[in-house]
Amino acid sequence: MFYIALAFLAGALWYSNFYISLLIFVCLLYFVAIKRLTLICFVLSIFISILSYNIYSNLNNSIKEQEIFNKHHEQISAFAHVTSAIVQNNDFIKGHLIVYNREYNYIYYIKKQDKGKYIHKLKHYTCKINGNLTHSESQNALLVVKSIDFKSCKINSNPNLIQRHIDFINNQIVHSGTKYPYRIIALITGDTSQLNSTIKDAVKDIGIYHLLAVSGSHVAVITLIIYQSLVRWNTPLITIKLLCVCILVIFAVETQFAPSALRSIIAMIIILFKPKRTSLSGLNILAFVFLLLLIVQPDFLYDIGFQFSFLISLFLILAQPSIHHLSRLKAFFVITYIAQLGALLIQIYHFNQVQWIGILTNLIFVPLYSFIYFPLTLFFFLISHIFINIKLLNFIIDYLFALHDQLVYFFLKLNNYQWNIPQLSNMTIMFLSILVILSFIIFIHKKYIQSLALIILSLIIVSYTAHSHVPTLTSFDVGQGDSLLYQTSRNHNILIDTGGKTAQNHSTITHNIAKYHIIPSLKKRGVSKLDEVIITHPHVDHMGELTYLMQHIRIKQLVINSKSFPISQLNVIKKWCSKYNIILINADHINTMHFDDSTIQFLRSYIYDSQDKNEQSIVLLIKYHYKTILLMGDASQRNEKILMKKYHLPHIDILKVGHHGSKTSSSMIFLKQIQPKISIISSGKHNKYHHPSIETIHKLLSIHSKLFNTQDKGEISVSLDSKLTIKLNHGNH
Numbered sequence: 001m002f003y004i005a006l007a008f009l010a011g012a013l014w015y016s017n018f019y020i021s022l023l024i025f026v027c028l029l030y031f032v033a034i035k036r037l038t039l040i041c042f043v044l045s046i047f048i049s050i051l052s053y054n055i056y057s058n059l060n061n062s063i064k065e066q067e068i069f070n071k072h073h074e075q076i077s078a079f080a081h082v083t084s085a086i087v088q089n090n091d092f093i094k095g096h097l098i099v100y101n102r103e104y105n106y107i108y109y110i111k112k113q114d115k116g117k118y119i120h121k122l123k124h125y126t127c128k129i130n131g132n133l134t135h136s137e138s139q140n141a142l143l144v145v146k147s148i149d150f151k152s153c154k155i156n157s158n159p160n161l162i163q164r165h166i167d168f169i170n171n172q173i174v175h176s177g178t179k180y181p182y183r184i185i186a187l188i189t190g191d192t193s194q195l196n197s198t199i200k201d202a203v204k205d206i207g208i209y210h211l212l213a214v215s216g217s218h219v220a221v222i223t224l225i226i227y228q229s230l231v232r233w234n235t236p237l238i239t240i241k242l243l244c245v246c247i248l249v250i251f252a253v254e255t256q257f258a259p260s261a262l263r264s265i266i267a268m269i270i271i272l273f274k275p276k277r278t279s280l281s282g283l284n285i286l287a288f289v290f291l292l293l294l295i296v297q298p299d300f301l302y303d304i305g306f307q308f309s310f311l312i313s314l315f316l317i318l319a320q321p322s323i324h325h326l327s328r329l330k331a332f333f334v335i336t337y338i339a340q341l342g343a344l345l346i347q348i349y350h351f352n353q354v355q356w357i358g359i360l361t362n363l364i365f366v367p368l369y370s371f372i373y374f375p376l377t378l379f380f381f382l383i384s385h386i387f388i389n390i391k392l393l394n395f396i397i398d399y400l401f402a403l404h405d406q407l408v409y410f411f412l413k414l415n416n417y418q419w420n421i422p423q424l425s426n427m428t429i430m431f432l433s434i435l436v437i438l439s440f441i442i443f444i445h446k447k448y449i450q451s452l453a454l455i456i457l458s459l460i461i462v463s464y465t466a467h468s469h470v471p472t473l474t475s476f477d478v479g480q481g482d483s484l485l486y487q488t489s490r491n492h493n494i495l496i497d498t499g500g501k502t503a504q505n506h507s508t509i510t511h512n513i514a515k516y517h518i519i520p521s522l523k524k525r526g527v528s529k530l531d532e533v534i535i536t537h538p539h540v541d542h543m544g545e546l547t548y549l550m551q552h553i554r555i556k557q558l559v560i561n562s563k564s565f566p567i568s569q570l571n572v573i574k575k576w577c578s579k580y581n582i583i584l585i586n587a588d589h590i591n592t593m594h595f596d597d598s599t600i601q602f603l604r605s606y607i608y609d610s611q612d613k614n615e616q617s618i619v620l621l622i623k624y625h626y627k628t629i630l631l632m633g634d635a636s637q638r639n640e641k642i643l644m645k646k647y648h649l650p651h652i653d654i655l656k657v658g659h660h661g662s663k664t665s666s667s668m669i670f671l672k673q674i675q676p677k678i679s680i681i682s683s684g685k686h687n688k689y690h691h692p693s694i695e696t697i698h699k700l701l702s703i704h705s706k707l708f709n710t711q712d713k714g715e716i717s718v719s720l721d722s723k724l725t726i727k728l729n730h731g732n733h
Helices: 002-014 018-034 039-072 119-124 161-174 181-189 197-205 216-231 237-254 259-273 282-296 298-302 304-323 328-351 358-383 391-414 426-444 448-466 512-524 546-552 567-579 637-646 668-674 694-702
Strands: 075-088 092-099 102-109 125-136 139-155 472-475 484-487 493-496 529-534 554-560 583-586 592-595 598-603 619-624 627-631 654-656 678-681 706-709 715-719 726-729
Touching (some): 002 039, 002 282, 018 039, 039 298, 075 119, 119 125, 119 139, 161 181, 161 237, 161 358, 181 358, 197 391, 216 237, 216 259, 216 358, 237 259, 259 282, 282 298, 282 304, 298 304, 304 328, 328 358, 328 448, 358 391, 426 448, 512 546, 529 546, 546 554, 554 567, 567 583, 637 668, 668 694, 678 715, 694 706, 706 726
Parallel strands (some): 102 139, 493 529, 554 583, 627 654, 654 678, 678 706
Antiparallel strands (some): 075 125, 092 102, 125 139, 472 484, 472 715, 592 598, 598 619
16 A cells, blocks of 8 residues: 555656656665565556546646636635634634635735624625735735625525534634633644734744644544543443544544544544454555545645645654654654654745754653643533633633743744755755655664764755855845845845835734745745845835844844934834844945945935935945946935936946836936846836836836836846846736
8 A cells, every 4th residue: 555655646746846756756666676566566556656647737737727817817806705704803804715616815904994794704604805816935825805895795504513513612712711712723623823923933933833733642632532431431342433433523524624634533543443453554554544635635735734744654654663662751752853854855845944943842842732732722622512711721721821832932032043945956855855764764773863964964965055156136026115135155145125015904014025925035045044134214115024024034234224214213123123133233334345245335315304215215236246236225316316426337237126116216317327237126016106107117128128027027036147147936916
């Protein structure tokens, strides 16, 4: 069964990752040779590979069709069936809905006039909506709902019995009086959608997010409780097993059939009913469940939880012969290391991060979750069917989760030193996979130090070789705003502006831009710290994400033009810099910065008596050998006149066009003087300012400048090599 599963996986990956598929197929041939399997087994493996290749070719074609559909339906006005609706702080609602027979994640910012309508029970309605589809590499298509016609809302058909039970128990827990109702729901069902985003990001950063997913330990505890409770009453064994199956099936529904939950539940059912004389190994059970789930639901293969669950389980099962004779304490350390090794490839592939602190945090949090938090929340869940607001129980729950969060934030401080790995080619991923397998083999042969040394050395080499050794300028896709990254030849990283926007209700600044665009893009470039962050001027679309970035990535120095900031805003920035040990520098006090072979010159064109903060923008001239970059911020034509008067501006290789291509910037005389070879405009789709202006576009084209706009091209990256190589990462915002 294991070899069939390998053959299926090889065929499934052939389309998307040829090199990993080839590696799996070579391993399969090796097993066929050493195990001396029959010719029939070999032919069957080939047939299974071809079958799975066809399945996933069709699936990938349907995914492409979905992407094409999304691009042609960016603006949606239709009736939507809301399948889930989670209200967060009475500010916005998020969840899932079905429109055009397709399911989407959605978010809706609550307007004042909406209060008191169907906001808290949208889940049961079909309503007319208007919205825009956005998508990025780090996020599936998200439907941003602009408006809901509440008069058009019609109640859906009544939910089934199990769904009513889910709604009932969730409501009981939410109104139980504890401060952590959504934490309990997350631990029982694996649904983390209602968790506070701060704590959710924190547990991700320290490598214990998997503990919130339903896993084998959840299923084992539930089964053990049922078995031990009934066996004492001399209940027939078959009755106990059937009851376990019923409870586990209901539990699967409660978890909304999460892949990691299904793996554990199906495996447990097989173990419960496996005849004693049948020699069915854990490896073959895992392989059978793997095949069953992917045949029924092929797209599970792309689910990160599915990948973590099966790869970690595979490593642990293969290591079992080397673990069973160890002492409990030593076995616990070994299992933790092997689980981290199994998760390493998934972490690097999806998150471009080595969560080194995960080894330490899992040693502490795994036993806490296994023996305290999950059993206690399970008890809370069960008793909430009958009683709520039990003060003693609430006190214990609240105290333990408060302690939990203190531990999380303690380890978060230790995690200041991140290890981000640049995006790897498929061939590099294959070689890294081979090295991880070798490290695993060395480890199970009890050569622990050698195994650790091999994996660390491999990661250092892979990280170094994946870095570009030519400076690059990247304009991030941040919608209607600016955010650029300049990386030097020796990997010094300078971020110019952060992008940002206010929520639709104008009450808060959302940090989706940093969370879903800037941070993932920084990680894909192997950026673990920012040497400089330069804020050109104090507008939200240029600095709105600054505080979020301060909290989530190490920043050495922050450069601002202090005179352009209101005193109150400047004091807030000083406070944040002090909190995160960031050196604050006034741009008025520096002329140039030197990084490796690059020089950044601060051009002084500030108009301090202007009421328009755009005219107080920091303008930067970057030089690398014979290449030049001019970053204009939101400077106006008045600033351009000052620049032409004060400086002898050279011809420019790359121009970041001023003020998102507005007609108030980029005068013809200025453009003719600098003659930019490449011009980059950062602007958002369907922005209310109609940037860039047609006038500016015509000017740039008339001087034969190659024009790139983030709203059309997505993320734009230019290497400062002899050809000025341009890479585009299409998306929209």
